[in-house]
Amino acid sequence: MAVSRRVLLVGGTSEIGLALLDALDLGADDVAILAGRDEERLAAAALELTCRTVTVPFDALDPTAYQALTARAFTDGPLDLAISAAGVLVPQEVLDEDPARAGALVQTNLTAHVTVLLALAARMRAQRRGTLVVLSSVAAVRPRRANYVYGAAKAGLDAFARGLADRLHGTGVTVLLVRPGFVTGRMTQGMKPAPLSSTPQQVAAAIADALAQDRPRSRTLWVPRPLVLLATAMRLLPRPLWRRLPR
Secondary structure, X not given: OOXXXXXXXXXOOOXXXXXXHHHOOOOOOOEEEEEEXXXXXXXXXXXXXXXXXXXXXXXXXXXXXXXXXXXXXXXXXXXXXXXXXXXOOOXXXXXXXXXXXXXXXXXXXXXXXXXXXXXXHHHHHHHOOEEEEEEOOHXXXXXXXXXXXXXXXXXXXXXXXXXXXXXHOOOOEEEEEEXXXXXXXXXXXXXXXXXXXXXXXXXXXXXXXXXXXXXXXXXXXXXXXXXXXXXXXXXXOOHHHHHHOOO
C-alpha cells in the first residue's frame, strides 16, 4: 500500500511550482499545501490538482509569516517535500526609481525564503527526513546591469541554499538547488526569450526526474543542462564586455 505524501508549495500560485506538483503525479491520498497571498488564485489552483489540498495565507513581505506557515505545514503530520518558489520580477528601470519596491523584491525573493527554509529545515531535521527544493536562477551566477537587484537577490538565495545543504548534510534532509535559465511564462510575459529558454513544464519535469533518482543528498540542477556551459562563459567574460550586454 502506497504511503501518502505531504507537499508544501511556498508561492502557491507559482507556475513552476504548480507544474512540479502536476509532474509529481500526486494521488487522491496525497496532500498539497498551497501557501500564498492571493486567496482567490490559491483556491483556483487547488481546483486544478488531483490530490487533497490545503490553502494557507502567506505574505512574503511579513517577516514573521514563516511562523504560522511552518506550524500549519506540520499540523497534520510529517512533511515530505517543500518547494520554495515565491518570487517577483520587476523591471530594473522601475526599481531604479523606487528603492522601497527594490527592497520588497529582495524581501520576497531572498529574505522570506531564508526564514521559511530555516524553519522548515529545523522541523525536517527533527523528523529526520524531508526534501527542500529551492528555485534559484542563472541570474544568480553574475548579476547583470539590466536586472541587478533581481540578480543580487537570487545570488543571495543561491549562496544560502548551498550553505544550508552543507549544514544539513548527514541529517536525512535533502536540498535540491534548481538553476533555470529564462523561463517563458507569466513572470516574463512580453520579454524576448533568451538562449536556452525553458517552459515551466520543462523545469518541473527536470526537477521531478532529479527527485526520483538516487543521487547524493545535496545537489544542484541546471535547467536545461547545457546552461552550465553558458554560466561558465558568463563568469569568465571580462567586465567591460559584460557591461555591454543588452540584458
